[in-house]
Amino acid sequence: MSNIININFRTIESIGDLENVRRLESIIWSEYESTPIHQTLTAIKNGGIMLGAFIDEKIIGFQFSFPGFNGEKVYLCSHILGIHPEYRKLGIGEKLKRLQKEEALKKGYDLITWTYDPLETVNGNLNLHKLGARCNKYVENCYGEMQDELNEGMPSDRFTVEWWIKEEAVEKPNQYEFDNDSLVIKVVNDSKGYPVPLELDLIKNSESGFLFVPVPSDMQTLKKYSSELALSWRMSTGQVFTHYFQNGWTAIDLVKSQSNPALYLYVLGYVKA
Template sequence: MTPTPAGARIGGDLYRAEPEPAPDSGAFRDRATAAAVRAARAAHVEIRELHTPTEMSDVCELFGRIWRPDPTSPMMVPELMMALVHAGGYVAGSYEDDRLTGACVGLLATDGLHSHIAGVDVRSRGREVGHALKVHQRAWCLERGLTRISWTFDPLVGRNAFFNLAKLGAVPAEYLVDFYGRRTDAINAGDHTDRLLARWDLTTPRVALACEGIPQPADDAVAPGEEGVAIALEVGADGRPVLGRTDADVVVVRVPRDIEGLRRTDPDAVPPWRLAVREVLGGLMGEGRVVRGFGRLGGYVVDRRRDGG
């Protein structure tokens, strides 16, 4: 596999989900706010915007428990979050009673908001707290006239891909090679930090439905011999990547069900997966192919036709 320079961008602004004619802005914002209220209620949390140094310190402690970084390189610092909020950025937390269970931090960008970091306490996972935070973030942006949010995620982590692309309705726009460089936290240590840049166009019907609890998964089921569809990357019987065809109109790029578990049980399997996904998914995006989404069977669905049609 040909190495790609760190920091290289594979693909550019490849997928812009065009919204339908703008709905009544007040009604649309009200609908987004109502969706945020329902999402928080379903997760049994209260989402609060955060403003004080004490609240920022609590968020930093939460992120420290989640990522377990080197003490000399924390994930965030209170002073930076205070500055972000003062400059108009987004810092919010989810609370169960008075216990902080999750948090999300975003900064203003040229085309909307960039959501830099979000995390949920391990004790609260599986309860849709992350979904509630993102739906709140969407409503917050729409109230301020912002219509797009971006963020990065590890393309190897299937559960995050499903959350971002199916449960939220975001779309991948760029494959970023070793975006953060080498990290020392417990989650990323020893691995390349390849990331997908997700773009969330907040006014599209796809995103509105996802925020109202209707997931938007891609169909990644491939029947044997199905015409025009192929598996470009598959999980082998030994858990290692198996390269397939990339010349079909639609290709599926599968990733391990639990790469985090694989890092613990078979760390030697992770580098081949990192390079395989970079070569196949990153290569397809670099050709200008459209990622339709992520399916329930653990695969990215990529349309080789440049217009996706």
């Protein structure tokens, strides 16, 4: 698959293409969870956006968004992004998000929001590190109990991210200044090399510099190794993110740990009210 270069990206509006999107959803997740055509069609006729990635005329990825309103502001709610299992790790997700930004600007949006699991570092790397979105809202068990392979057995906690698409991207340092005092979860690796969360630090009150929240580099592999350890990470990180978000901190980046290959680090910056 690495030699495939002829991937085309475009907006989707026809019923035939929308049915192909629904079928792709069924492959990625399940028939039960695929979005009905009448819903996607209505959304794109009323400010929503459906994007597709194609090889020839075969759809291999998609992104679906619809308008949102919080009582004060209209924004674009980015609902689902999916890639066919045979075509992942080709940068398709990032290209769909870049195209989403272009189409959203054409429609007059300046903000795109969406949710993702903060323990899925591939998503975090795309959303925060590459795109420049940020998050200061943690939602516990956002979607209730989910039965698909990625989410089964874990509370569906989520970040709600904001991508302000008219703002200039903030240039991030190649490497953050880091010491153990800025790590808010102490971690050790077990005998198999898997990270284990230990002491939580919820008393930092500095309003300068950065704080770092460690998360496992490969949550799905860790979950197969030990569901109890996976749940421990969910509970520990949930407590930490909730605390610091409520106290003025925002997740602005996700980077690999330089000292422990089993970890990624969320970078928190303090934002004055």
